Structures are given as C-alpha cells and as structure tokens.
Amino acid sequence: MPQTNQTTLRIAVARSTGHEDPTSIALLRESGAEARRLMKQAADAGARLIHFTEGAISFPSKRVMSALGPDEIGPSDWSRAQWTVLKEELDWIATLSGELRLWTVIPSLHQLPSSSRPHNSTYVVSDRGQVVARYDERALSTTKITWMYTPGKGPVTFEVDGYRLGLALGLDVLFPELFTEYDQLDVDAVLVSYATNSSGNETVQTKARGYAASNTYWISLAVPANPAAGVESGVIDPHGNWAVETQANNTPAIAVTDLHRLEVSGIGRDFRRRTRARIGA
Numbered sequence: 001m002p003q004t005n006q007t008t009l010r011i012a013v014a015r016s017t018g019h020e021d022p023t024s025i026a027l028l029r030e031s032g033a034e035a036r037r038l039m040k041q042a043a044d045a046g047a048r049l050i051h052f053t054e055g056a057i058s059f060p061s062k063r064v065m066s067a068l069g070p071d072e073i074g075p076s077d078w079s080r081a082q083w084t085v086l087k088e089e090l091d092w093i094a095t096l097s098g099e100l101r102l103w104t105v106i107p108s109l110h111q112l113p114s115s116s117r118p119h120n121s122t123y124v125v126s127d128r129g130q131v132v133a134r135y136d137e138r139a140l141s142t143t144k145i146t147w148m149y150t151p152g153k154g155p156v157t158f159e160v161d162g163y164r165l166g167l168a169l170g171l172d173v174l175f176p177e178l179f180t181e182y183d184q185l186d187v188d189a190v191l192v193s194y195a196t197n198s199s200g201n202e203t204v205q206t207k208a209r210g211y212a213a214s215n216t217y218w219i220s221l222a223v224p225a226n227p228a229a230g231v232e233s234g235v236i237d238p239h240g241n242w243a244v245e246t247q248a249n250n251t252p253a254i255a256v257t258d259l260h261r262l263e264v265s266g267i268g269r270d271f272r273r274r275t276r277a278r279i280g281a
Contacts, residue, residue: 008258009163012042012050015233015246015253018224020061022081031057032089036096045256049103053222054195057108062143076148098129103160107193117150122167124158133158135167139175166190179211189218213240216268218259225250
C-alpha cells in the first residue's frame, strides 16, 4: 500500500487527442481507448496519478451541438450526445484505475437531470476505482455560458498520499483569483485542464507559470495534441519553471515528474497570509 505524507508524489500529465463530436460512438470509443493506453504508460512509469486535458473524452464543438445546425450557433441539443457510451467509457477508465492502483483526473461532460445543460467537469477517480470528487468549470466562455453549459460554483480539493491538490478547467486559467483561492486552501498543486481550437495560446503557459511562482505551488497543465494552439502539456514547479513538458510532436503522450513537498511547504504562504490580513485582501 502507498504510504501517506510522502516527500514526493510522482504524477503523469497527458497530451491526448481531442475529438469534437460527442454524438459519435466511434470517436468516444477511440478517446476512451487512448486514455486507457496512456494510463497504462503512466503506471509503468511509476506514477501515482495521471492528469488529462479538457476534452479528453470529448471536447464538444458549438457547431456540432447547435440545435440550429452547423451553420448557425444556437442552444446545444444535448439529447444527441451518446450519454450511455460516454458513461461506459468513464466506467472502464475507473475500473482500470483500480486495477493499476492509479489516481486518474479526467475531464468529461456531467449530465444533469431533465432539460438542464450539463456541466463541463473534471472527475477524480481514486486508485480504488471510485469517483471521489468532481469539479465543474466556473469561468465559462461566452459561448459556453450562452449556449452550452451550466457553470460550477466552487473550488474542489482532494488528497493523494498526503498531497492536497486543486482543480481548474478551461478558461479558469485566465483568472488569477481562482489560483489565489487555492493558495488559501493550502494546496500543494493545482491540476489545470485546458483545451482550445484557436492559435496564439502561449499566454496560457505564461499565466500558469506566473500562478505557480506567485503562489509557490506546483501546476500541472494538460492540453490536447493540437499544434495550432501553441501549448504543450507539462508540470511547472513552485518557482515558475518547467519541471517537464511533452515533446512537440503532436502525438498522444505523457510527461512524468516528481512533486517535492520540501519545495512547497510554507514557502511564502505564511507571508502572503499575514500580508493579506493586514491589507484586507
């Protein structure tokens, strides 16, 4: 059994293929199979946790889901999504997590009752194969909030081997106050899952590095294999430097590194807490 309160935690961050059509059974099956291949690679590398990008199973396109057809953006018709297949793929991922004794952090759609729009969510699956937490994206884009999703309401943390980890998803990465909130929750790392179909998103890496350095915690940034986006999956240390990145070859891959508790514990956090209290922040 893994020991708790270890001085290091080995994690894998994945770069996986993003598919935009949750109405396609074939694409959902393909994404699920790819995720499980990467999970096995992570386990073989000795990782205790694997972290996936937003859209790891499906990153629904506003045009694919529009009830008005692909030529006009409108409310998403979620009745067309293959919910049963999506659940099967996530169930198989959870089962494999238990078999590998590997924690799995994987974004997916979270269906809500009746006609409510789903959440854009991240599931946390324990090394016993159980979903133990779910984070719902809060900082939805204009398109997401107008046509696609129900927003989340708060931060989520969970613990692996004594390490406290926070979650961020999608455009959460653009809002520093969400990362300050996790600093105040005493996390050792924040796992950021982000996907985009646009170019020029190097700024996302810059922001993530800044959050890591200003809050002195680790950040894992998981993105899809998308050369147009200009970003790679990787892990940033508490000084804002890359500890590891995936290689820029646009294929599904993982990058593995060890988080070190001694680089996190208390560095600057007590000072920030005292100063915020003094200035009323």
